[in-house]
Amino acid sequence: MVRSRPVLVLNTGSSSIKYALYNFGKTVACVFQGIVEGIGTPKSSVRHRNLQVEKDVKLQDLLIEDHKAGLKKLVELSNLGEGPSAKLYAVGHRCVHGGTAIKEPALITDEVKSAIERFSSLAPLHNPPTLQGITVAQELFHCPQVAVFDTAFHTTLPPQAYMYALPYKLYEELGIRRYGFHGTSYLFLLTRASELLKKPKEELNIIFFHLGAGASMAVVKQGICIDTTMGVTPLEGLVMATRCGDVDPAVVEILETETGMKTADVSRMMNKESGLYGLCGDKDMRTIIQAAKDGSKRHGLALQVFVHRIRKYLGAYLVELGGEVDALVFSAGIGEASGYIRGMVCEGLERFGIQIDEQENKDGKIGVKEIQSKSSKIKVLVIPTDEELSIAQQTVEVVDSQ
Ligand SMILES: Nc1ncnc2c1ncn2[C@@H]1O[C@H](COP(=O)(O)OP(=O)(O)O)[C@@H](O)[C@H]1O
Numbered sequence: 001m002v003r004s005r006p007v008l009v010l011n012t013g014s015s016s017i018k019y020a021l022y023n024f025g026k027t028v029a030c031v032f033q034g035i036v037e038g039i040g041t042p043k044s045s046v047r048h049r050n051l052q053v054e055k056d057v058k059l060q061d062l063l064i065e066d067h068k069a070g071l072k073k074l075v076e077l078s079n080l081g082e083g084p085s086a087k088l089y090a091v092g093h094r095c096v097h098g099g100t101a102i103k104e105p106a107l108i109t110d111e112v113k114s115a116i117e118r119f120s121s122l123a124p125l126h127n128p129p130t131l132q133g134i135t136v137a138q139e140l141f142h143c144p145q146v147a148v149f150d151t152a153f154h155t156t157l158p159p160q161a162y163m164y165a166l167p168y169k170l171y172e173e174l175g176i177r178r179y180g181f182h183g184t185s186y187l188f189l190l191t192r193a194s195e196l197l198k199k200p201k202e203e204l205n206i207i208f209f210h211l212g213a214g215a216s217m218a219v220v221k222q223g224i225c226i227d228t229t230m231g232v233t234p235l236e237g238l239v240m241a242t243r244c245g246d247v248d249p250a251v252v253e254i255l256e257t258e259t260g261m262k263t264a265d266v267s268r269m270m271n272k273e274s275g276l277y278g279l280c281g282d283k284d285m286r287t288i289i290q291a292a293k294d295g296s297k298r299h300g301l302a303l304q305v306f307v308h309r310i311r312k313y314l315g316a317y318l319v320e321l322g323g324e325v326d327a328l329v330f331s332a333g334i335g336e337a338s339g340y341i342r343g344m345v346c347e348g349l350e351r352f353g354i355q356i357d358e359q360e361n362k363d364g365k366i367g368v369k370e371i372q373s374k375s376s377k378i379k380v381l382v383i384p385t386d387e388e389l390s391i392a393q394q395t396v397e398v399v400d401s402q
């Protein structure tokens with residue numbers, strides 16, 4: 001008899017909790033998933049989807065005071081039970097920043113919690129709510145809890161890729177270096193790519209595009225991550241929905257001197273009011289593409305800047321791999337659904353061995369697909385990512401191995 005092992009995955013943000021329950025039996029099935037948003041406001045809302053009976057629950061204008069109340073709501077909607085009666089094998093937590101010491105998913109101990117706390121200064125938007133989520137989940141669910149780190153995948157970066165050219169002591173004393181994020185997604189995609197290309201991970205050279213609201217790229221050489229676009233925080237690199245990505249650091253001083261903005265204001269602006277939204281006032285890529293097609297110059301500009309940044313890194317990563325590339329892999333909301341953006345990214349790159357087949361490169365969710373043309377030397381794959389499933393799988397592996 002195969003045991004059934006229900007694993008709850010929690011991705012706790014400052015005012016939200018994304019969650020999913022997977023049942024690991026003979027196969028792996030997602031039982032329910034959802035999101036609690038607006039925690040701490042009178043406009044809290046919950047979207048809960050039970051995939052087994054295809055039932056959606058949407059609740060609005062609630063007052064969910066804190067993360068504990070949020071998790072209690074989830075318990076109530078899902079009949080999970082709490083304390084000793086909670087029917088859970090384990091809880092897996094998405095942790096954005098674990099620095100470089102943590103290279104693997106880890107059973108949560110006081111030591112692991114202190115490590116997450118230690119890196120809070122480098123991930124102030126992400127780590128503190130994660131810690132809160134862990135503490136509340138430990139109170140509610142008496143089962144093993146595992147932390148899965150976004151940074152783990154990138155701990156293989158070589159020094160020339162992770163060092164900033166700042167005074168060396170900032171690296172030594174404050175840990176200021178590039179870390180990279182979206183690692184659970186990249187690990188999931190690398191594993192899927194290895195299955196699809198029928199080649200062991202250790203032999204694969206791949207350039208990954210994780211293009212969601214948060215967007216990054218990563219390059220893997222012989223199964224090991226050698227570079228990525230995000231830095232000491234998830235603000236560096238590509239243009240994102242509301243994050244600016246790469247920008248001349250002198251902008252901070254100019255803004256402070258010219259406008260009297262405080263550093264915290266500049267940080268908020270760069271994280272929440274910039275990117276696609278800053279350029280054109282919209283952050284949903286579907287709206288932006290449509291408006292650009294309808295003639296809006298600002299939306300057209302936002303698209304061009306978004307794609308230009310991606311192509312700049314693509315060029316760099318092709319060089320880092322010496323042109324020896326098995327595949328480009330597109331994923332996340334935009335990468336999975338937008339043939340239009342994939343087409344813009346790959347346009348005119350035939351000389352580099354990259355050519356897309358227009359018929360295969362359709363818009364809309366197409367699942368796993370190869371979209372290169374017959375003459376393309378490099379394969380171009382679309383692979384849907386699943387960060388929650390990846391966290392659940394890694395959580396089960398950790399608990400099984402205890
Ligand atoms: N058909 C589509 N064409 C272009 N963009 C799309 C399409 N479907 C979804 N998206 C975009 O995907 C983005 C969200 O991606 P997602 O990976 O879910 O983000 P995150 O998890 O970081 O919040 C949104 O900007 C949305 O506009």
Ligand SMILES: CC(=O)OP(=O)(O)O
Nearest residue numbers: 181182213214215234
């Ligand atoms: C690290 C990061 O940017 O995550 P997200 O895409 O969930 O915002």
Ligand SMILES: [Mg+2]
Nearest residue numbers: 212213214332
């Ligand atoms: Mg995402």
